[in-house]
Amino acid sequence: MxxxxxxxxxxxxxxxxxxxxxxxxxxxxxxxxxxxxxxxxxxxxxxxxxxxxxxxxxxxxYIGRLNLLTPTRVAAAAKEIRTGDIVPVNLPLDCPKVPAFNREPFRHEIKVLTENIAYDDIYHLNTQSGTQWDGFRHFAHIPTQTFYNGTKGTDITGPTANLKCSMHHWAEHGIAGRGVLLDYRSYAESKGIHYNPFDTYGITYTELAACGKHQGIDIRPTSQGGDIKIGDILFIRSGWTQQFHLKTPSERSDLALCAHGPGVDEGQRYVGVAQEEEMLDWLHDCYFAAVAGDAPSFESWPTKETYYLHEFILALWGMPLGEMLDLERLSEKCKERRHWFFFFGSCPANVPGGVGSHVNGQAIL
Structure with missing residues (x-):
């Protein structure tokens, strides 16, 4: 109430x-x-x-901001389809070979049904090991240990486990709408801004606003005179995927195996959006249906504040959060067109009780 x-x-x-x-x-x-x-x-x-x-x-x-993807908004988003180019945003399921944050690597088996006649697949998959949606069961509001809309840990595992905030709710609703790409990496390179995507670096709201202006976009919500519409799906390219592919397999493995733990024990470090009041206001007030980035953490990792953006985005606001999307080809296509809006669709895994999902997403330009 x-x-x-x-x-x-x-x-x-x-x-x-x-x-x-x-x-x-x-x-x-x-x-x-x-x-x-x-x-x-x-x-x-x-x-x-x-x-x-x-x-x-x-x-x-249990779908949060996906409620904003109404038939009217989805139909309007379809008007962004102009050339018909399809751009998938998914890394291969086995990429990275060694996932960050101590996650299990993807394993694929071929099951022989009848030699030379019929075969099956068997996947062993931690949904957080690659291109992923963080579901509402993934990260709680830490002070109250509460997930979105009052869901508790006892709703997720144990004798009273149920389907509150289960990933299947997203799958049954679907994800489709107008996407917008903020290509921060290209903007930074054009301005001589140097940073390492494999180290802690916070992209501030001021920097994103400048990036948007560079692309010809006013990143304020339409209610404030900007170009962001209710229900838009935000994508931020930080350049992590670009740098990942430039590293050797041994370098990738060494970085992924850095110590992972709270506070000073955290050895995993990544670029992402900054934890700041301006960022919180912007992410909330634009009424994005979902947000996503190309690094292992949408927010700068580890946080330098007493809170995580994950707490706000997932637990407090119910906003789907995507990580490790491959935005490289999408970036190039948007540059060619000089247009940064597109139609986006994603089919999360329909798993009752699921915590997260591979994205299964694609932009249509």
Missing amino acids: ADNKATPNSRLTQIKDFLTGNKTASTLPWDPNSTIFPTRKELPTIVGAPEQAAWVWGEDD
Whole structure:
């Protein structure tokens, strides 16, 4: 239940909507077809939820911001298809051969049914070992040990385990909408900004705004006069994949096997978006349906703050989070077209109880 003091005056909102033709999300649960949503600082207080939680789509909602991918928005996104070029964004399932963060490598077996006649596949896959969607069961709000929409660890494993925040909810809804690529790596190279994608480097909101301007995009939401529409799917190219392919197999393995642990024990280091208030406001207020990057962690790793962006993106806001997408070919195609918007579709694995999924995604230009 929301604290009514934190919501706009309903009568005044109705009048404004009548005069402007808008539909403001002011009553819980929010209508995904609304055209105006509260900013992060305007979020209603949800009784029983952590501060800044946006559990606003209903008590039994487990798809979060995917609710924004309404038929109207998906149909509008399809207008971005102009040349018909298909650009997959998935690394091979066995890439990297040695995954980061102590994850198990992908294993593929061929099962012989009848020699020379019929065969099967057997996959052994940690969904976090390569191109991945982080599901809502993956990362909790740490202070309250709560996952999206009140889900607890006991809902995920143990005798009372159930299907709250299971990956199959995403699969049954589907992911399709307008994608936008911010090619930070190309922008940085053009401006002489040097950084190592295999070391901690935080890309700030100010830098992303400059990157967008360089590409001809105002990265503010349309509600603030920018080009980002409600339900857009954000992709940020940091250059990690590019550098990964330039390294030798032994270099890749050594980097992936760096110590992984909390605080000073963390040896895994990666480029990603910065943990800062401006970034939090922007990621929330644009009302992206999902966000994704090309590095093992969407956010700069390890965090230099007392919080992780994963807590906000996954647990508090219910926003799908993609990592290790191959954005190299997409970057080149967008440069050729001088257009950074496209239609994007993804088919997550339909696994009841699943925590994450390989992306199975492609951009259509």
